[in-house]
Amino acid sequence: GGCWVDHFGFDVNLTFKQRYLVANQYWKKENGVILFYTGNEGDITWFCKNTGFMWDVAEELKAMLVFAEHRYYGESLPFGNLSFTDSKHLNYLTSEQALADFAILIESLKKNIPGARNSPVIAIGGSYGGMLAAWFRMKYPHIVIGALAASAPIWQFMDLVPCGNSWKAIDRLTSTGEGVQWISEAFHLCNPLRSQTDIIVLKSWLAETWVNLAMVDYPYSSDFLMPLPAWPIKEVCKYLTDPNESDKVLIQNLSQAVNIYYNYSGEANCLNTSQTATSNLGIQGWSYQACTEMVMPICTTGISDMFEPQEWDFAAYSDQCFLEWGVRPRPLWIPTVFGGKNISSHSNIIFSNGALDPWYAGGVNENITDNLVSIVIPDGAHHLDLRARNIDDPQSVLFARAKEVEYMKKWIEQFNGLWKKY
């Protein structure tokens, strides 16, 4: 078998192999369910390991677990090593193609696994995978009876979000050649700063670091984006208490703070500003997606937040995309195709969001209808609810998971009720 490289055109009549993982030890054919993880921008085995929630509920829901890899990530490369060579080969990396892959995979599993034909299927995903889970239910409600979209910022798109300092110390220090060299050493950079562009890269690497750190501010030590202690933000902030220190002391403190994130294991000899998270995430693929469909503007004020003030400059962004990938973004397409804020006619989607998560503001944080519900986890970072049970889990996430299971059971009952009528 295999998936069509292009579901939406017939000129390229090629197929590729999509990777997926199946666990059926808890599955009961009679009244079980298929929990289907809609893979996001990375290696599916890594998502499988970091989505303990599905394993924790498998027995109770008599569930088969399926983890499907997203095209162009992990081993699911439509053109093998050539997949990222140019915009022609990258042309089939879109969320719509990925959803069609999922639809066809589920149809084929139901056809080929004895007893699965009439099993209900629930989509589950976190982050971009959570957006995919929600969109999958919206576009293919005949294939999945519901979706759990954890930390899915489906509203972090143009026209949907309002536009919203060690930074100054870096500016002052990097105004002299000596200062630039000093900073390179203070941060233990693998590649010393050489140009103005390198300094911009350093600053965006730092900004991304703070965002990532906030995403994984979990209540116990974990290894998701990086190996980290429990509540890592607290650890980091220990080094960032006094903004009135001298520039050099500020930067030295900052360097120690950054090391909590990048070198908690103590194994790194130097820090690489081109990487901000686990190599299980496909940064190439995501960079392309951010330059086409997944245009998620973030602007910062420097006043209500800790980031350098920055306006959203779409023209510059588009030019940068064209330079890098030979494509130009279409920032309004995602709201057009997936409904933007106007999604009330859909049903059976749970949007869960952690209030500690930097992506929180782009998520759905109020019930839209009785069937399109929000669960807010005050002590939760990025999709904490999808992680495995842990002794240090706060009450709020235990409550969220219980609610999620309750909704899923309701959907399964509804489905079985309808089914029996025929």
Next chain:
Amino acid sequence: GGCWVDHFGFDVNLTFKQRYLVANQYWKKENGVILFYTGNEGDITWFCKNTGFMWDVAEELKAMLVFAEHRYYGESLPFGNLSFTDSKHLNYLTSEQALADFAILIESLKKNIPGARNSPVIAIGGSYGGMLAAWFRMKYPHIVIGALAASAPIWQFMDLVPCGNSWKAIDRLTSTGEGVQWISEAFHLCNPLRSQTDIIVLKSWLAETWVNLAMVDYPYSSDFLMPLPAWPIKEVCKYLTDPNESDKVLIQNLSQAVNIYYNYSGEANCLNTSQTATSNLGIQGWSYQACTEMVMPICTTGISDMFEPQEWDFAAYSDQCFLEWGVRPRPLWIPTVFGGKNISSHSNIIFSNGALDPWYAGGVNENITDNLVSIVIPDGAHHLDLRARNIDDPQSVLFARAKEVEYMKKWIEQFNGLWKKY
């Protein structure tokens, strides 16, 4: 402005001009509606003229009328005269691309027409246009509040429909050279039969003629596919009363019957077996669509119907498509993407079907839910309900149209109710 040639990929960054017609003399900004015709496989001005229903209800519904042309038909050619040259240029002719065109057109009209921003929109279409109207509501419920899908055989696809004789006279006569020549003359063919292939073409042309004739079996004289008298089937059948005549008399009668369809106006000097309907329909485009997504198997038994017995031979069909267009059909894709028979989670779609219409069996002819309803018109042919009011309209079509308007008013009320909450 313009439409993206490819909504689902970013490598081809071209746009084209889509044609659309707007009539706003009846439109009231305050509480009106936009009725949006989802154009099908032909010139949009012809659909505009043949969808009198929309004009007839415009005043009552205070409606703006929009007729949008389907890409690759009429004047909406993505690559101008080159649009049909090869499978590369044809690659963007799909129903999904057409739906995305409609979505973006509506967004742009609502942005650019003063007072239209918050107007509700209802999709209306007949035949393939009716499928598009239904699918548009299913996939873009945030853009249209409901759809009227007239004579839309959305279930005439593989795995969804069960497989289901002047023919013999033609076989006997064409077994001799003299007989072949005689038949060419009897039918006044523009191009005399020369080969076995020509005879197959003749038979499929006749079969298509009967199907078309049944589609336009309207209660008054009309000019849709061809200029015809009222109830044309009755006229044709006058010539086909005695199946026990000699072969030559049978064929002469058949020829006169066929002339009712092809030459009721008396203006045709000869009949062309490569054309079965108005040139307003794009036969090239539809032939390509039938070879890719729109695979609608029709099989005939010769016993329960009047057609030559024929099994559905997918392999042969696929080979023929590859020969003609360089593409192979994917017959299961449409049910996968649009839900097949499992569409109950959608809402606000009316499926109307005429019981005289040969496409009736592929339509939705029972209510699925309170919001997904069927209207059967016992005396109706192919989307008679979409045609202009006529003195000879049977009661059943008047009743159907009244019901349709009632549903549309309900959707508009629902929408206005929701809207006022904000």
